[in-house]
Amino acid sequence: MVARFLHGLDNIRMSDILPLIYHHRSGYPSINSANSDEQNLLFVTHGSPDEIRNARPYMSTWATRLVAVEVRRQVGRLTKDDPTDPTHHVHLRAATNERSKAHVVTWCDLGNWSLKKLESCYWRRGAGDLAMFITEAAAAPAFEGGVAVVRAQRPHPIIQSSAMASFIISRNRCANGDLAMILGIWHFACKSHVDVKRVYCHLGNYVAATTSRAALNSMTAGSMEELRADVGSALEGGEMPVCLILDNVQEYFEVNEQGIGRQNELKVGTAGTSIVLDECAPGAFDAKDHHDRVAKNERRLLTHDALFDDLDFPHLRRVIPLHWARVLVEFSPHFLPLLNSIAALFRSSPVARRRMREGRKMKGQPLGTNGERSTETQGMERAVKDFENQMGLNPELTKAFLFWIRGDGASYANILRLTKYCAPIGTFPNKVATPEIWHTGATDLNSFLQVYPISHRKGVSLESRLPMTLSTRTQDHRFTRTDLDAFAI
DNA sequence: AAACGTGCCAGGATCCTTGC
């Protein structure tokens, strides 16, 4: 009988009875009754609920305790890895030895991370959906029809996710994979002030600075090993797997420690990034094939007329108007909704000729910066040799392949010069250099921002235009059409 | 003259995992 009722098989169910009890006026003390103080005991978080006599305060207090225990259990479960998602590691070790079984952080872990993913992970895992429900109730600015309203500015789901991530690392400091580790590394990259790191570590936002540094050290060591292994096996398979992007680095170091001959200095060096070559035709970097083609000297046939004949006018007539349409649509906010359909035209046939693979992601590995000056000829030679060595490009194994080097204008010119000088003696063989188009763009923007007045504000003298960061300028300045016209002049 | 600001890191304190 009782079991039937409790299973909800009778006509009258718990959902009929509980609201009646909860809302019954006799279940709540009146202001004149002897236990009127129980009016204040609706959601009591301390003491034993058993001493509450009235039904309504007892029920709500009892439910409060029930929810608290469950939220605690669920957040506790979120401190463990999700068995259904092997790509997400809640525990990222910054360092380890043989004894530990835990996953050591990799660049891939950081690359796969996104706030959006994190949020859906918390809801999806179920282990945390009650906690998400509670934090949403706390964080959402409004509810419409039982659904939380997400504001465009400072959307609460992000705040919820970050709060949840803080709760999780608060429960277990090794459960840092949701947000803490990535923010720790971000603050290292931003060179945040040490005090900022200390304070926000206390707040449970990210791991301690020591841990970020340890993580970076082991990631770098681990990924370099991985790169060398990949490069080795690809070379044995007869393909050149990587290319190199160069840039020069300058950083001013102040010396605060005592020491003979130590002084502030500008450290100059060359930074390199190895990029995995993707979707190349087999043998694309075969040196012999390249030399054979060069020997044929077919370039002599590359005249203006030949180039003109090569132009695909029907295709240009399709593409150029589309570019114009995109510029126009982007110009006016009124037309912005059309942007997606223009993008779709670009992506589909016949305009699209050779699309990149869906979901393709560039794989890059920062190499150790060396102290060579990329503008010096010999410095560049030593720098490239160092990078090749770091990547595991053994000169014996690579002599059959072309090596593609990309960089800013200076690096590009320098590589060309080196190949010319070294051609007769063969010490710098098989290098192909191209300038980076994106690099040119970024540099242009940068120099524009450096020379352009901060504002038209009256009374702002040239001398008072303080150096500011690129992001500050682009955000603060809010270019108008007039600004751009002025720049064009 | 005193205190602050600045980044790094050794090494102790604390917390967590592992293995039983």
Added chain:
DNA sequence: GCAAGGATCCTGGCACGTTT
């Protein structure tokens, strides 16, 4: 549930220019 050992956290010292 315990002990051992490892990972992480945290503090203070350091040096010296700058600010109060």
